[in-house]
Amino acid sequence: RKEVEQDPGPFNVPEGATVAFNCTYSNSASQSFFWYRQDCRKEPKLLMSVYSSGNEDGRFTAQLNRASQYISLLIRDSKLSDSATYLCVVNGGTNAGKSTFGDGTTLTVKP
Amino acid sequence: DGGITQSPKYLFRKEGQNVTLSCEQNLNHDAMYWYRQDPGQGLRLIYYSQIVNDFQKGDIAEGYSVSREKKESFPLTVTSAQKNPTAFYLCASSIGGDYNEQFFGPGTRLTVL
Numbered sequence: 001r002k003e004v005e006q007d008p009g010p011f012n013v014p015e016g017a018t019v020a021f022n023c024t025y026s027n028s029a030s031q032s033f034f035w036y037r038q039d040c041r042k043e044p045k046l047l048m049s050v051y052s053s054g055n056e057d058g059r060f061t062a063q064l065n066r067a068s069q070y071i072s073l074l075i076r077d078s079k080l081s082d083s084a085t086y087l088c089v090v091n092g093g094t095n096a097g098k099s100t101f102g103d104g105t106t107l108t109v110k111p
Numbered sequence: 112d113g114g115i116t117q118s119p120k121y122l123f124r125k126e127g128q129n130v131t132l133s134c135e136q137n138l139n140h141d142a143m144y145w146y147r148q149d150p151g152q153g154l155r156l157i158y159y160s161q162i163v164n165d166f167q168k169g170d171i172a173e174g175y176s177v178s179r180e181k182k183e184s185f186p187l188t189v190t191s192a193q194k195n196p197t198a199f200y201l202c203a204s205s206i207g208g209d210y211n212e213q214f215f216g217p218g219t220r221l222t223v224l
Contacts, residue, residue, distance in 0.1 A: 031209035031210060032209055032210045032211075034212055041199075042217070042218075043201055043215035043216060043217055043218050044154070044201070044215050045215070046212045046213075046214070049212065087153065087154070089213075091209045091210070091211075092208075092209025092210075097142065097159065097161050097167075097207070097208070097209065098156060098159060098169070099144070099156075099213060100156075101146075101153045101154040102153055103152060103153035104153055
């Protein structure tokens with residue numbers, strides 16, 4: 001089993017749709033959590049950090065559930081420009097100083 | 112401008128040759144990382160360094176080597192021992208510790224002919 005697992009996708013949604021991605025992690029001692037966005041043939045860029053209380057940035061909402069060891073990303077009112085691969089990242093714990101990346105979930109938003 | 116630079120953007124090498132990928136950061140970050148990404152796959156950690164003159168193997172270190180002689184530089188050498196070196200190589204840096212995000216360079220696409 002992989003340390004970080006994401007919905008395999010791809011997700012194909014119309015503009016304006018709401019879409020949610022989930023990510024599960026196996027290391028219960030993990031310390032911090034992030035969502036990154038990666039466009040085709042580009043480097044990953046930080047989208048948002050994920051906190052236990054949940055956090056929101058515009059149309060994006062991230063949530064952490066430590067008891068069930070999963071994080072989620074909700075995108076509301078999808079735009080064409082949201083089309084990308086979304087990477088779930090888990091830091092630390094027994095893997096101190098390291099980040100473990102999920103394989104990513106690909107989103108395509110269509111007109 | 113602060114950031115991470117990688118060079119070159121595209122690199123071609125003949126089978127059996129060693130090649131060194133450059134990674135420089137001016138963010139004053141302590142930690143630096145090298146990842147490999149294959150088409151349609153996630154990022155896999157090759158080596159990481161949490162402080163100057165120290166580095167650790169990641170999950171796929173075989174066939175690679177690194178050095179960390181300066182805080183701002185973390186070059187990666189892909190040796191001839193690496194069986195399948197063709198990939199997208201990404202360098203990242205962070206303040207360090209387990210609570211901080213990583214920032215990535217633009218990557219180097221290595222093709223072995």
